[in-house]
Amino acid sequence: MDQAVQQFTDLYIGGAWRPGASGDRFEVLNPATEDVLAHVASAEIEDADAALDAADKAFAEWAGRTPRQRSEVLRKAWELMTARLDEFARLITLENGKAGTDARGEATYAAEFFRWFAEEAVRADGLITHAPASGARIIVQHKPAGIAVLVTPWNYPAAMGTRKIAPALAAGCPVIIKPASETPLTMLALMPLLEEAGVPKGLVNVLPSRHSGKLVDHLLHDPRVRVVSFTGSTGVGRKLLHSAADQVLKPAMELGGNAPLIVFDDADIDAAVEGAMLAKMRNLGEACTAANRFYVHEKVADAFAEKFTAAMAKLKVGDGLDPDVDVGPLVNRDTQEKVAAFVADAIEKGAKLKLGGELPAGRGFFYPPTVLTDVPETADCVHDEIFGPVAAIQTFTDTDDVVRRANDTEYGLVAYVFTENMKRGLQVCERLDYGMVGLNRGLVSDPAAPFGGTKQSGLGREGGHEGMLEFMETQYISATW
Known part of the structure; x- marks a missing residue:
């Protein structure tokens, strides 16, 4: 001990x-x-x-x-x-x-x-x-x-x-x-x-x-x-x-939360990837504020997915006491098994695995950084908190549609929006039924700000x-x- x-x-x-x-x-x-x-x-x-x-x-x-x-x-x-x-x-x-x-x-x-x-x-x-x-x-x-x-x-x-x-x-x-x-x-x-x-x-x-x-x-x-x-x-x-x-x-x-992260076609993709990494991987995704559902405009979906996957692939998994480690273990066996079940369910229903997705051998409750694309609306991870290092990417073309999909949850804690058009960004933020919104930011938590959500x-x-x-x-x- x-x-x-x-x-x-x-x-x-x-x-x-x-x-x-x-x-x-x-x-x-x-x-x-x-x-x-x-x-x-x-x-x-x-x-x-x-x-x-x-x-x-x-x-x-x-x-x-x-x-x-x-x-x-x-x-x-x-x-x-x-x-x-x-x-x-x-x-x-x-x-x-x-x-x-x-x-x-x-x-x-x-x-x-x-x-x-x-x-x-x-x-x-x-x-x-x-x-x-x-x-x-x-x-x-x-x-x-x-x-x-x-x-x-x-x-x-x-x-x-x-x-x-x-x-x-x-x-x-x-x-x-x-x-x-x-x-x-x-x-x-x-x-x-x-x-x-x-x-x-x-x-x-x-x-x-x-x-x-x-x-x-x-x-x-x-x-x-x-x-x-x-x-x-x-x-x-x-x-x-x-x-x-x-x-x-x-x-x-x-x-709880089920945070949507929306990337519009005019977003700075590098900045969006950086923000998404922070929103998804801060605290290994074990946060109620973690980005749970990625909605990326189909015009930039491939570019975003490639750059985001490359960033996730660079993360080193291991004991958090090692200063070179970026991703430690999940908190317990139940959480590890739940995350693995979300990934297996999404793949079974048609999602494509771009990175990760396999439980490592050995001791510890580890799960690798994982990226899924083409995730269907029927996947369990779209409707519940993943609470782990798994990004579930979907696409959209219409603003009204993505706002509807983002709001289609009992949760309303936090959402993230990436766009270079600030007028559109603010208009979308106001339409999102969430207590907090990160606009071109992957982090909203601040002691000086009122933290909390709407709905459930x-x-x-x-x-x-x-x-x-x-x-x-x-x-x-x-x-x-």
């Missing part, structure tokens, strides 16, 4: 490490080798109650601090994490598998949420005005909502946590985090850093568990909890919304100014003086 990951494997409750009520532990694997990295404590209901008590005890003092005081703690967290990016990147690679460049990119992105919300903490602006009819003073202010339960996925073990922790703390709320069982180590390793930054005991609690459904459901039925923030599949999100309804909790849901891709926004408001309640006072 790697000694660097053995230090923080217990539950973190009330500023202290504890083994958990049952003493049970679960294995965390290195997806590149299938070796056991660590045995992590599995939280039970009693541990959830202890975390609730700790968060409740910490709430009033933290909420009572001035915005500037909260801001300074978050700023210190950014400074500390920025100084330790290599440590966090290595840990991310060990438990998630992503290549070193991706892991360092995530660590940098994760740290930036602390800096952004350090700045936003002092900007929960309210309003004082006159009511036009009554003449009363209207006073509007934003107050911390209360304890927030944060449920994070395995694909970004650092960033999906900090994207929720930072705005919650900026707003004045305590949090209880349930990280994904595949990747709990990064979030646990963040806790000593937050202590050093000045986060009070009990304000942030971490409950890894192999009994996630039961544990989270219990948390969401405690009257002290007022917010639930979840990133993950739409199916799980629906279940959490049902649980949240019983207590009328404030939900923030960042759910979620509720609310993370990042930007809106991200902090998800953890606040608006209070209106009608006054006469």
Whole structure:
């Protein structure tokens, strides 16, 4: 076992490490080798109650601090994490598998949420005005909502946590985090850093568990909890919304995606390929923002496919700890098998395989960069998230048709458009039923921007100014003086 990951494997409750009520532990694997990295404590209901008590005890003092005081703690967290990016990147690679460049990119992105919300903490602006009819003073202010339960996925073990922790703390709320069982180590390793930054005991609690459904459901039925923030599949999100309804909790849901990437005939093909590589292969395609359906105008389809395939072919597959590796393993066996099944289904239905498509022999959950062309609408990968390094290319000729096809999904997280005609580009962006659109860009994620989707891709926004408001309640006072 790697000694660097053995230090923080217990539950973190009330500023202290504890083994958990049952003493049970679960294995965390290195997806590149299938070796056991660590045995992590599995939280039970009693541990959830202890975390609730700790968060409740910490709430009033933290909420009572001035915005500037909260801001300074978050700023210190950014400074500390920025100084330790290599440590966090290595840990991310060990438990998630992503290549070193991706892991360092995530660590940098994760740290930036602390800096952004350090700045936003002092900007929960309210309003004082006159009511036009009554003449009363209207006073509007934003107050911390209360304890927030944060449920994070395995694909970004650092960033999906900090994207929720930072705005919650900026707003004045305590949090209880349930990280994904595949990747709990990064979030646990963040806790000593937050202590050093000045986060009070009990304000942030971490409950890894192999009994996630039961544990989270219990948390969401405690009257002290007022917010639930979840990133993950739409199916799980629906279940959490049902649980949240019983207590009328404030939900923030960042759910699944099925992102279209549209390349028009006037696009700069080299720029489109570069953007498509970023949109598809960032994080190995294991992202809800990953380009899932490629729609390329038939006039440039061959040129795009050749250049894109050549770029994919240059990527080196291997253990992400190797600095020369571009593509690490998928997170687990189930994901690997699902990706392989998508490819086999598409080929069986008539798609042409231009690159990859074969499971490598040996240990680890690897899958090669794969390019499919002539993918039919009946292929499963057109209707579901691939969550792997597979590009499914189709063609189009008519703008109205491609907009219709792009919108023909229950998801609405992100879309990508490439064209040199900015008027057409903006018109198409406005017609796409997605919460975010990358116009001539393969990357939309930014702590300063409101991240989120429409339809079955979620509720609310993370990042930007809106991200902090998800953890606040608006209070209106009608006054006469």
